[in-house]
Amino acid sequence: MDLKAFTQLVLPTQGRLYRIAKLFLRSREEAEDTLQDVLLKLWSNRQQLDNYQSVEALAVQMTRNMCLDKLKSKVYQSTEAETNLPEISTNAKSPYQQAELSDSAALMRQLIEALPEQHRLILHLRDVEEYSFEEIQEITGMTINNIRVALSRARKEVRDGYLKVNNYESGH
Numbered sequence: 001m002d003l004k005a006f007t008q009l010v011l012p013t014q015g016r017l018y019r020i021a022k023l024f025l026r027s028r029e030e031a032e033d034t035l036q037d038v039l040l041k042l043w044s045n046r047q048q049l050d051n052y053q054s055v056e057a058l059a060v061q062m063t064r065n066m067c068l069d070k071l072k073s074k075v076y077q078s079t080e081a082e083t084n085l086p087e088i089s090t091n092a093k094s095p096y097q098q099a100e101l102s103d104s105a106a107l108m109r110q111l112i113e114a115l116p117e118q119h120r121l122i123l124h125l126r127d128v129e130e131y132s133f134e135e136i137q138e139i140t141g142m143t144i145n146n147i148r149v150a151l152s153r154a155r156k157e158v159r160d161g162y163l164k165v166n167n168y169e170s171g172h
Contacts, residue, residue, distance in 0.1 A: 001046040009055045010042055016056075016129050017063045023124050024067035034070065038062050057138040064121065064139075104162075111161040119154035126151055 001009075017038060021031035038059060042049065052058045112120060118140070125131045125139065126147075133144045140147065 001049045006043065006046055006049075009049070010039065010059060013056050013059050014039070017059055019128065020060060020063050020121075020124065021067055023120070024064070025070060030070065034063060034066050037066055054135070054138055057135060060125075060139045068117075107162060107165060108158065111158045114161070115154050115157060119150050119157070122147055122150045123154040123158075127155075 014035060018031055018035045021034040021038075022028065025031050025034065041062060042055075042059060049055050049058070112123065115123065122136060122140065122142075125136050126133075131139070133147055136142070136147050137144050142150070
């Protein structure tokens, strides 16, 4: 694989790879380092990339594995996760409405982070990155039926957790 092919196949996946790394590591710096390591490894092994059906699936798998390795390693010390929530563009007029939206976003993030690792990954790949079930199958090695079940369970767990918190807060 030459530079042009590498640039066309691998570089467009950088954003997705970064978001996946950030999902696992919760640190912008660690995610950037992991992305750089993955790209370097892909470039070093570019001659073998033609043997893979999907270079993007390989890159996602490599990113996931590197993140898990970092999380397991003794060198990686869990620092306080960045709590910067993405800005929510809204036309909410009152500070109360803005605070409510911010609280909802924080709650959703907390519920998603509490999911088992595999469910969190599948939910992220399908609902955030918008991968097809076939692409997720290639990345995870799971069957499409198992992916559908895991995705359904993940969504239900997040929905139930959200409703539970909101029902308690509203006094029901």
